[in-house]
Amino acid sequence: MIACRNLSKSFRIFEKKPGLSGSLRQLFKREYRSSHAVDSFNLEIGKGEFVGLLGPNGAGKTTLMKMLTGIIVPTSGEALVAGHQPSKREIPFRKKIALVMGQKSQLWWDIPAMDSFLLLQRYYEIEEKAFRKRLGDLSELLGVTNLLNVHIRKLSLGERMKMELMACILHEPDVVFLDEPTIGLDVIAQKNIREFLGSYQKQKNITVVLTSHYMADVQSLCNRIVLILDGKKRFDGSRSEFEDILGREKSISLRFEHAPNIDDHAWSKMDPKWSNNNFQVELRIPEATMRQTLADILLRFPVIDVVSEKMAVERVMETLLKRPELIPESR
Amino acid sequence: MGTIIKYARIYRGFINTCISQATSFRLHFFLLIFMDLFFYISSLATVDFIFDYVPMIGPWNRDQFLFFISFMLAIDQLHMTFVSEGFWSFSFELRTGHLDFHLLRPAGTIFSVFFRHIRAGSLLLIFVPWACLIWFGMKIPLDPFAWVLLPCFVIAGLILLVSFELFMTMFVFWTIEVYGINFLRIQFQQLSRWPAFAFKPWPRRIFTFVLPILLIGTPTTGVLLGTSPWYALLYMLAATLILWGLVRWLWLTGLKSYESASS
Numbered sequence: 001m002i003a004c005r006n007l008s009k010s011f012r013i014f015e016k017k018p019g020l021s022g023s024l025r026q027l028f029k030r031e032y033r034s035s036h037a038v039d040s041f042n043l044e045i046g047k048g049e050f051v052g053l054l055g056p057n058g059a060g061k062t063t064l065m066k067m068l069t070g071i072i073v074p075t076s077g078e079a080l081v082a083g084h085q086p087s088k089r090e091i092p093f094r095k096k097i098a099l100v101m102g103q104k105s106q107l108w109w110d111i112p113a114m115d116s117f118l119l120l121q122r123y124y125e126i127e128e129k130a131f132r133k134r135l136g137d138l139s140e141l142l143g144v145t146n147l148l149n150v151h152i153r154k155l156s157l158g159e160r161m162k163m164e165l166m167a168c169i170l171h172e173p174d175v176v177f178l179d180e181p182t183i184g185l186d187v188i189a190q191k192n193i194r195e196f197l198g199s200y201q202k203q204k205n206i207t208v209v210l211t212s213h214y215m216a217d218v219q220s221l222c223n224r225i226v227l228i229l230d231g232k233k234r235f236d237g238s239r240s241e242f243e244d245i246l247g248r249e250k251s252i253s254l255r256f257e258h259a260p261n262i263d264d265h266a267w268s269k270m271d272p273k274w275s276n277n278n279f280q281v282e283l284r285i286p287e288a289t290m291r292q293t294l295a296d297i298l299l300r301f302p303v304i305d306v307v308s309e310k311m312a313v314e315r316v317m318e319t320l321l322k323r324p325e326l327i328p329e330s331r
Numbered sequence: 332m333g334t335i336i337k338y339a340r341i342y343r344g345f346i347n348t349c350i351s352q353a354t355s356f357r358l359h360f361f362l363l364i365f366m367d368l369f370f371y372i373s374s375l376a377t378v379d380f381i382f383d384y385v386p387m388i389g390p391w392n393r394d395q396f397l398f399f400i401s402f403m404l405a406i407d408q409l410h411m412t413f414v415s416e417g418f419w420s421f422s423f424e425l426r427t428g429h430l431d432f433h434l435l436r437p438a439g440t441i442f443s444v445f446f447r448h449i450r451a452g453s454l455l456l457i458f459v460p461w462a463c464l465i466w467f468g469m470k471i472p473l474d475p476f477a478w479v480l481l482p483c484f485v486i487a488g489l490i491l492l493v494s495f496e497l498f499m500t501m502f503v504f505w506t507i508e509v510y511g512i513n514f515l516r517i518q519f520q521q522l523s524r525w526p527a528f529a530f531k532p533w534p535r536r537i538f539t540f541v542l543p544i545l546l547i548g549t550p551t552t553g554v555l556l557g558t559s560p561w562y563a564l565l566y567m568l569a570a571t572l573i574l575w576g577l578v579r580w581l582w583l584t585g586l587k588s589y590e591s592a593s594s
Binding site for chain 2: 118
């Protein structure tokens with residue numbers, strides 16, 4: 001469904017010297033430097049995959065998405081999305097894709113969402129009956145039926161994002177690009193959007209590429225992760241493979257009734273991170289020996305609570321961003 | 332045929348959303364109507380005032396000149412109603428990256444960007460310049476064939492004006508900031524509201540053959556009034572075609588260099 005080979009994008013960035021003399025000088029002579037936002041990127045995504053495109057700010061995720069949607073033209077390389085070359089911006093191609101940008105709104109601010117949807121119906125030539133059905137189903141699923149006639153500027157951020165999602169999938173695209181769709185939302189709104197995206201993708205079997213800095217989005221939605229650092233692909237594999245990059249270990253947190261002896265040799269092999277008062281510890285335990293190790297700890301120490309790690313992706317991501325040399329070369 | 336129907340339906344959607352948007356701000360809506368009316372009255376009154384002191388300007392008398400002014404106002408009215416907002420919003424869309432959404436829509440992007448904004452208030456005043464045009468046309472009076480040609484010539488003038496302004500606006504891809512280009516555009520609009528014979532030879536040649544703003548109204552009204560030969564219309568047609576060719580080339584070149592705002 002998506003394929004790109006040696007896809008690259010460079011931007012020419014102008015650097016201005018500070019102060020008045022710098023301002024005057026730049027009128028006549030400018031110094032530019034080249035920035036490689038995306039560098040020789042290769043990627044293949046099949047139909048029905050839900051792929052998380054991860055990376056820090058400025059890594060090149062959005063630039064890659066913009067090239068795959070035809071918004072910007074690559075400096076070099078080839079891309080094919082839903083059978084089309086995105087940079088040609090053919091009309092049938094535009095009907096097959098959709099892009100949601102969490103930080104930009106495609107809906108008209110000063111009119112109700114319904115008016116925008118009616119306009120999109122005409123753009124995408126959606127038949128009246130199908131349009132009404134999709135609109136009804138989506139608004140019910142997202143819980144915004146009573147907000148369709150409210151001006152967009154009067155909606156909360158969460159409600160607005162639901163409308164954005166509806167606008168994006170009304171024409172039932174084959175490929176959906178989601179650029180930080182949950183940014184700025186409260187936890188409940190994030191959860192609602194996540195649940196909607198998960199069920200919609202399964203139901204329609206569409207291909208979704210998601211970027212997000214909220215690892216909960218990635219953990220619950222993506223079955224494949226692509227990591228991009230400085231415009232280059234550094235990892236491409238399943239989510240479980242990504243979680244195993246740092247070894248097959250589990251992160252376990254324990255809470256004690258009273259502080260145990262932290263110098264006990266039992267802790268030393270488990271990379272313990274103690275809380276200030278030593279009432280809590282976070283341990284790294286190899287998966288293979290976890291049952292036995294936990295049993296020993298429970299017998300010997302006054303444990304009152306055990307919490308296993310929920311967000312392995314977040315821990316791996318955090319570590320890799322600090323120490324990118326840990327990323328295996330072969331990926 | 333299917334494409335025309337699709338675009339007509341989209342355009343109806345544009346009108347609906349623009350009316351919905353404009354009527355959300357009632358005071359502003361009525362203020363714009365007042366502003367347009369004031370513009371029509373002041374344009375006609377200025378020329379009328381000059382004719383209180385001179386019997387003729389060039390080959391035209393008061394009624395002929397006021398017919399020309401009404402003709403240009405009819406073009407301006409259509410321009411203000413259906414296109415002018417797009418020229419202002421283009422730079423904003425370019426700078427903020429909102430152009431991205433236009434590029435994703437399954438329709439011509441120039442159509443989506445420049446014909447998306449319709450000034451609902453101005454739409455209501457469509458009868459004002461046309462009433463003036465018919466009034467002064469009857470006073471001249473125009474012959475029956477000229478009445479048939481009149482609406483076609485207004486549309487032809489509008490197409491040339493829009494082509495010229497699109498051509499200028501394409502440079503926003505490189506200037507990014509739109510004020511300089513838009514104020515220049517407005518200056519040219521003001522010059523085009525005078526007939527060609529009002530200019531000295533060299534400016535007239537430049538504004539006819541290099542920056543063809545004097546072709547917007549002068550050849551057509553000249554043909555209607557019998558003061559210009561019919562082949563003057565060919566200059567107008569040639570200028571429109573050349574400008575569209577340039578617009579298309581600049582548009583495609585501009586889009587290639589479009590970087591989209593970071594998000």
